[in-house]
Amino acid sequence: MTGFPRGRAAVVGAATFGIDSKPGYSAIELLAKAAFAAIADAGLAPSDIDAVFSMLPEDPFSAMSVPEYLGIRPRVVETTRTGGSAFQIQAMWAALALDAGLCNAVLICYGSNQRSGAGGLVRSGGAPFPFEAPYKPRNPTTSYALVAKRHMHEYGTTREQLAEVAVAARKWAQLNPDAYMRDPLSIDDVMNARMVSDPLTVRDCCLVTDGAAAVVMTRSDRARDLPNRPAYLLGAADATWHRNISTLKDVTLTAASDAAPRAFAQAGVKPADIDVVELYDAFTINTILFLEDLGFCPKGEGGRFVADGAIAPGGRLPVNTNGGGLSCVHPGMYGLFTMVEAVTQLRGVAGDRQIADAKLALAHGNGGVLSSQAVTIWGTEETL
Amino acid sequence: MTIPIKSVHPEAEYAAFLAEGRFMVQRSASTGEAVFFPRVAQPVTGRDDLEWVEASGAGSLYSFTVVRNKPPAADYIIALVDLNEGVRMMSRLIDCHPETLSIGMPLQARIGDVDGVPAVLFQPVEGASA
Secondary structure, three states: OOOOOOOOEEEEEEEEEOOOOOOOOOHHHHHHHHHHHHHHHOOOOHHHOOEEEEEEOOEOOHHHHHHHHHOOOOOEEEOOOOHHHHHHHHHHHHHHHHHOOOOOEEEEEEEEOOOOOOOOOOOOOOOOOOOOHHHOOOOOHHHHHHHHHHHHHHHOOOHHHHHHHHHHHHHHHOOOOOOOOOOOOOHHHHHHOOEEEOOEEHHHEOOOOOEEEEEEEEEHHHHOOOOOOOEEEEEEEEEEOOOOHHHOOOOOOOOHHHHHHHHHHHHOOOHHHOOEEEOOOOEHHHHHHHHHHOOOOOOOOHHHHHHHHOOOOOOOOOEOOOOHHHHOOOOOOOHHHHHHHHHHHHHOOOHHHOOOOOOEEEEEEEEOOOOEEEEEEEEOHHHO | OOOOEEOOOHHHHHHHHHHOOOOEEEEEOOOOOEEOOOOOOOOOOOOOOEEEEEOOOEEEEEEEEEEOOOOOOOOEEEEEEEEOOOOEEEEEEOOOOHHHOOOOOEEEEEEEEEOOEEEEEEEEOOOOOO
16 A cells, blocks of 8 residues: 555646747746647646646746636645655646546646846745855755765765766757757766866756746546547655755765655556656766666666766666756756656657657656655556 | 853854854753754754753864866865764865865864854864875
């Protein structure tokens, strides 16, 4: 008894908008473009949506402003503010709310114009922490750099292995016409790029882009009557261990190690069964940590696991097949994009980057500085 | 040994001590366990018998990173420091070069400031290595 309605809700519509930078749009305009596109993709009308789970980084009241903008009067709203993992958590609540009959069609949506509008990182982190802020860490990069340094010390992880993650992401991005950065990238390019916070160079860090994404979820019985091949939600779990990096006792072990076993148990599958893995790669160290904590390799082996192109196209495990936050898109919060890519792969419409016969996909979200970890596992009809 | 001071408004009191040049940490009167960052009660247990005691200032280097800046702004070193009291804090390392640092090496606290704001800073213990 896991308590989760395995396979009883599905994504039936999905869309992204503005990944290629669209100067002039506000964040909510980008969000609305993606939201209406996802609703149309689902074969539904906006009036069919009765639950809106939204997120705008700079708007604490998006639960009201997004429905207002879309002209929807939802009976259920949700705005979990855990940063980039919010969308996996929203998918979990969507499945539960749909299964309980609280609502019939959930829209999960996000938008940010942080590249063209704000001209830099969107400030969505809340009040400064008085026991770190005075030292002026350049967050989030500094916090992840402290983790990378410690991982290198404990497990012998190397800068070359970190760079492998960025290079693999770029090779996937080169197969994705929507990806923001598609120029060739080598291990040396990553290591010789401008150092931001040792050992992370600018190429170990995610992009700063615009972008919006949206998905629509319904109960599975209805999903089968809609135009797209449904991506069924088989398991979803999250865990929160801290907010600030100085309070995480072992910085090389994240709460994903707590969330993942619950999500896998709900889904009734194990890591080796997963055909395609979409991780929240805000920094190259993330991919290494999450491959370990989600159970794809033993703790400490992440660096060696990714070596020699193992997660690049043609490698042993397809990871971040859209190009990830490192090369495809990273508009402040990236979590919804991992779910859109998982759905795209399970529909079999991913073009040159399509993983043949993909039946099971994992879409992971990371919020804060490794603080909130959320795992969703998705499957095609035959996995039910 | 200083006499413990009852902790009522932890955040403001920590800052006030620092402004006086004192590095204080909280400790549970009943268990002796240290607490950092300062709180109104001990996390996990909720025990509200926290008092202020002078920190030893001795610790070791858990991790560090050099925050790089465009000249003329100077680079600086952000560190996570494990205090001998059994708690961890973020800080800056001063009077040292990144090449000479190694994780695990002993450190000693010094009250200084970051851009005019009083802060607990650390430097490697002379002649010591990890």
